[in-house]
Structure formats: C-alpha cells, structure tokens
Amino acid sequence: MRQFTAIVNPTAGGSASAAALLKVARLLREAGAGLETAYSRSLAHARELALHAGQQGRVVLAVGGDGMAGGIGGALSGTDTLLGLVPAGRGNDFARALNLPTEPDALAQVLLHHEPRKVDTIEVESAVHQRTVVLGSVYAGVDALANRHANNATLLRGAASYYAGGLRAVTTWRPARYRVTVDGQEHLHTGYTVVAANSGYYGSGRLIAPDARLDDGLLDVVMIREAPRRLFFALMNELKTGGHVHRPQVRILRGREIRIAADREVPYGADGEVEATLPVTVRVLPAALRVLS
Structure with a gap:
C-alpha cells in the first residue's frame, strides 16, 4: 500500500486546500494507505519538503493549484519520486491536462491504484x-x-x-x-x-x-x-x-x-x-x- 506525504501551503488558498485534502485523506486512510501532512511556508520550502519525502520513498501529494503542482513537480523532475495531485487552486490546468477526476472517490482510486505515468517537464x-x-x-x-x-x-x-x-x-x-x-x-x-x-x-x-x-x-x-x-x-x-x-x-x-x-x-x-x-x-x-x- 502506498505511503503518502501531502504538502499544503496554509497561507495560499489554505482553506480550499485543506478542504480538498480532508475528503481525499479519509478515503486513503480507510483503504489502508499511510498519509502524513507537511505544511510549507513558501514554494521553496514546499520543494524542500517534497524532496525530503521522496528520499524516504513516499508518494508526494501536491495540494493546491498550478503553482504548487509546478513547484513540487519541478523539484521532483529527474528523480524517481512519484507525484500525485489534489487539485485545489483557481486554475488546476495541469490536473486538467492529466484528465484527473474531480470527485474525491475517483481521485482516491487514482492515487491508490493507478500505475505511474512518465510525463515531460520544462x-x-x-x-x-x-x-x-x-x-x-x-x-x-x-x-x-x-x-x-x-x-x-x-x-x-x-x-x-x-x-x-x-x-x-x-x-x-x-x-x-x-x-x-x-x-x-x-x-x-x-x-x-x-x-x-x-x-x-x-x-x-x-x-x-x-x-x-x-x-x-x-x-x-x-x-x-x-x-x-x-x-x-x-x-x-x-x-x-x-x-x-x-x-x-x-x-x-x-x-x-x-x-x-x-x-x-x-x-x-x-x-x-x-x-x-x-x-x-x-x-x-x-x-x-x-x-x-
């Protein structure tokens, strides 16, 4: 069963991010997955948290919008760390390009059971x-x-x-x-x-x-x-x-x-x-x- 570290910025759209994570987190834990939450002070700090979690062999969840997804995904580019998204921003354009579901039940199934996909970065x-x-x-x-x-x-x-x-x-x-x-x-x-x-x-x-x-x-x-x-x-x-x-x-x-x-x-x-x-x-x-x- 996958072990997740969710990274949230409590000051940048924090309430929306917390609400989105709460729904998915319950489903992940009920399925037997491990989940811990790390709170970032900035995008640079979020990158550091992501790299640290990846070094521990955990799946990193970027909770937020395209800025959080891009910052964390960019930090993990070129590593073997697996990235998951919990969309909670204004745009969510990268999640849209991945065709990620918006319903918590369906998103939890993706995070728990789908095979990794390799994508390009910039x-x-x-x-x-x-x-x-x-x-x-x-x-x-x-x-x-x-x-x-x-x-x-x-x-x-x-x-x-x-x-x-x-x-x-x-x-x-x-x-x-x-x-x-x-x-x-x-x-x-x-x-x-x-x-x-x-x-x-x-x-x-x-x-x-x-x-x-x-x-x-x-x-x-x-x-x-x-x-x-x-x-x-x-x-x-x-x-x-x-x-x-x-x-x-x-x-x-x-x-x-x-x-x-x-x-x-x-x-x-x-x-x-x-x-x-x-x-x-x-x-x-x-x-x-x-x-x-």
Missing part, C-alpha cells in the same frame, strides 16, 4: 531565474500580465479573476516585437504573446495548445499576432474550445528548445508563479517526472 533559464523546472507552460506577453492581475485580485476568484485580468491587460497592451528561436531557427513575430506549452491548458481551462501532449518530448509554441482588439477579444473567447488555432493570426511551431526575446521589457510567467521579464530559454525534459493519473 526547464526554464533566464538572467533572473538561473534554472527552474515547471510542468505546464511558459508564456510571454499579455497573458503573463493578465496572470499578474489575476494573482493580485482580491474580489474575484477562479476563472472570473483570469477573465477580468485578461480584460485589464489587453486594454493596456501594445504589441511587442519578438524573436523566437525554435531549435536554432529564428522566427520574427509581432503581437500579443508567445506560449511554449507542455500542457494544452493554461489560464484556468483555456485550451491554448489543443495538440500539446505531456509525453511527446516536444513543446508546442503558440504565437498570437498583432490584431485589432475587437478581434483579439473574439480570439480569447475561442480559447475555451481551442478554435483560435484556425485563425490566421495564430501560428504554431514545435520544438525541444525555445528562446524568447523581445524589443522591450515583456513579462513572462510559468505555471502561474514564475514572474520575470524576457529573454528566457526553455527546454523540454522528456519523461522526467512520474505522476499518477
């Missing part, structure tokens, strides 16, 4: 973040600005905070001139964003890269070109289904190493947490993480 390097590893995507442009607004929102939660953040970001955004290098080949791009996607989802369920796969050893590079704001709002709405990829303003490439630079200060983010400015280099790490799904 290595991120920049002048600010010398090296970090994330799970879902790295995005540079208006979406990074929107995510910053969503993270700072106090009155809205979930998809509503992302939508409001997006509206605020788009109304102030002016297109940037990007240099995007994919496996050594440079592409010039003027527009709203460049996304290097391992997971198809970001921004609380938006299907930015419909053909992205977690285990294909490639990143899907989605570039949205300059367009009138009215058209961009229509395109944003199409992100719900992935229909935006048929627009001529959207270009998709694939590669293993992507460098993104711009002609001015452009923010980038990763898994809802890493915030810095371009340039940034990202690389896929194939089959680097064992996860339950």
Whole structure:
C-alpha cells in the first residue's frame, strides 16, 4: 500500500486546500494507505519538503493549484519520486491536462491504484531565474500580465479573476516585437504573446495548445499576432474550445528548445508563479517526472 506525504501551503488558498485534502485523506486512510501532512511556508520550502519525502520513498501529494503542482513537480523532475495531485487552486490546468477526476472517490482510486505515468517537464533559464523546472507552460506577453492581475485580485476568484485580468491587460497592451528561436531557427513575430506549452491548458481551462501532449518530448509554441482588439477579444473567447488555432493570426511551431526575446521589457510567467521579464530559454525534459493519473 502506498505511503503518502501531502504538502499544503496554509497561507495560499489554505482553506480550499485543506478542504480538498480532508475528503481525499479519509478515503486513503480507510483503504489502508499511510498519509502524513507537511505544511510549507513558501514554494521553496514546499520543494524542500517534497524532496525530503521522496528520499524516504513516499508518494508526494501536491495540494493546491498550478503553482504548487509546478513547484513540487519541478523539484521532483529527474528523480524517481512519484507525484500525485489534489487539485485545489483557481486554475488546476495541469490536473486538467492529466484528465484527473474531480470527485474525491475517483481521485482516491487514482492515487491508490493507478500505475505511474512518465510525463515531460520544462526547464526554464533566464538572467533572473538561473534554472527552474515547471510542468505546464511558459508564456510571454499579455497573458503573463493578465496572470499578474489575476494573482493580485482580491474580489474575484477562479476563472472570473483570469477573465477580468485578461480584460485589464489587453486594454493596456501594445504589441511587442519578438524573436523566437525554435531549435536554432529564428522566427520574427509581432503581437500579443508567445506560449511554449507542455500542457494544452493554461489560464484556468483555456485550451491554448489543443495538440500539446505531456509525453511527446516536444513543446508546442503558440504565437498570437498583432490584431485589432475587437478581434483579439473574439480570439480569447475561442480559447475555451481551442478554435483560435484556425485563425490566421495564430501560428504554431514545435520544438525541444525555445528562446524568447523581445524589443522591450515583456513579462513572462510559468505555471502561474514564475514572474520575470524576457529573454528566457526553455527546454523540454522528456519523461522526467512520474505522476499518477
């Protein structure tokens, strides 16, 4: 029977995380599994707790949203430690890409009985973040600005905070001139964003890269070109289904190493947490993480 260590940040969405864990924890214990809970003071501390639990041969449960999943999953990338997710955040996009069930009974069955799956991770390097590893995507442009607004929102939660953040970001955004290098080949791009996607989802369920796969050893590079704001709002709405990829303003490439630079200060983010400015280099790490799904 598997032995679990659940890692929770009590200050970042703590009540939702505690509630989600409580339901699953009872089911795991009733099935005979061991479960201990570790409380983190920060994302860096959560990574330390995850590595320590992994060294003890325990399954690490990341309890929270994409920031917690990405931080802990990134720390465990390249190790043999098994990762499980208890989604309890605003976006839960990596859990969505894994097709994890939302009902506690079904999620407990996944954690108890499913075989591990190997998935890719993303290595991120920049002048600010010398090296970090994330799970879902790295995005540079208006979406990074929107995510910053969503993270700072106090009155809205979930998809509503992302939508409001997006509206605020788009109304102030002016297109940037990007240099995007994919496996050594440079592409010039003027527009709203460049996304290097391992997971198809970001921004609380938006299907930015419909053909992205977690285990294909490639990143899907989605570039949205300059367009009138009215058209961009229509395109944003199409992100719900992935229909935006048929627009001529959207270009998709694939590669293993992507460098993104711009002609001015452009923010980038990763898994809802890493915030810095371009340039940034990202690389896929194939089959680097064992996860339950």
